[in-house]
Amino acid sequence: MKHTDIKQLFSESANFAGKSVTVCGWVRTWRDSKSIAFIELNDGTSLKNLQLIIDKEKIAESISKPALVVGNALRVTGEFIPSERNGFELSVKGIEVLGTCPQDYPLQKKHHTLEFLRTIPHLRPRTKYFEAVFAVRNQLSFAIHKYFNKNGYKYVHTPIITGSDCEGAGEMFRVTTQPWNAKSKTEQDYYAEDFFGTKAGLTVSGQLEGEVAALGLGRIYTFGPTFRAEHSNTTRHAAEFWQVEPEVCFADLHDIIEIAEDFIKSIIKDVVESCPDELAYFDERIEKGLIEKLNHVLKSDFGKITYTEAVEVLKKSGKEFKYPVEWGCDLQTEHERYLTEEHFKKPVFVTNYPADIKAFYMKQNPDGKTVAATDLLVPGIGEIIGCSEREADLEKLKTAMLKRNMPLEAYTEYLDTRKYGSVPHSGFGLGLERILMYITGVQNIRDTLLYPRTVGSL
Ligand code: 4AD
Ligand code: MG
16 A cells, blocks of 8 residues: 655655655544644654644545544545644545544543553554554664674574573463363373473573573573563563573673663663654653653763662661561662662662572672672662673582572583583673663553553453
């Protein structure tokens, strides 16, 4: 269907001025007066609508009337002309209704609550808010690939179905073809009779397989869907989210922190430059000062503090936390947000967490108590990156696994990477939706995904 994108009309307006063009799109709003009718048309390519001007003396009512319906899909031909109010608009010559939209179309009003829009995920991409969210999500994904490609990382595709629980938190969804009423005598038999002949699940992280790839390819990243059966019903947790996980050989914790900061700044800069209309919209509609915040982040050095120092800061803060702070406790969102929002007022890396609250694969520090791990915390959200240098010593790694009652026989391949030519290496995981929330000001992770999957809601 030959037509021009509305985005192209606006970006190359000088070329199109005075010419006849054809556009396609949906009616966002319309107005009718005695001699002229107006339609705001949107085709998803540009946040800005194209205003259609229908001169009723030239266009018969039998043609214009059927077009004046919110949600109708149209193909329109007309002259692209300068206008005082809109920069440019379309003086309509012909209209074809491609798809009619009955009165029960739920998006009749200009503004709907996000709660209401969550009940119609199949229609909300037709709103300005979600058009902007998905445009930034797209640009952010592209920026991530660009960053790693430019810096010599290979993109690897780690399996979605896996047998190993990387984070050891027991949050894996099971993958099975066994009937619900399988008659297996034991649990072992049940899994043995299943599709893979063993217990299988959806990956919680591509890291372990990513390490395997990195320990041959040098520098890799994965970028794909990740699944966690977490029962935390918060605005920051989804059961299905996208994670970016670089893994870098010959890099210690210090090196990977430098990479993470450079990476975050690079992708923010890319979005700031590529999505000015979307960010201006979010700045106005969701978070006043958003663009200034992002520019400030680009200019400032991220904070750094050890876990032990952070605990001291929290204890001395005089704040009443719901969860009291003691050395050894896992930092809760309220603690993370105090550190990044009130103490540092910028993104901050918290390093060297107690080994007991972190995963088995992290490098054990000489103090015997902490691991070479870091979380990157940002204002408004808390953790967006989980990062560590990996334990490269075979014996130390085995000890950490046994301490957590992990079956070593299920990880023989992973252990082989430490047996054969082990090297210092580090990596991190960034939650795509979390950074998208930070960049856009969107408050709920359910509004960053096309179809959010959360506990109790598919
Ligand atoms: O801190 P996490 O659990 O780290 C890992 O999975 C490591 N294997 C990463 C690595 O070193 N390769 O998760 C990493 C990030 C978190 O910081 C957070 O941004 C995001 O993934 N994340 C979630 N995002 C949305 N919903 C959830 N349920 C999330 N769980 C983690
Ligand atoms: Mg984490």
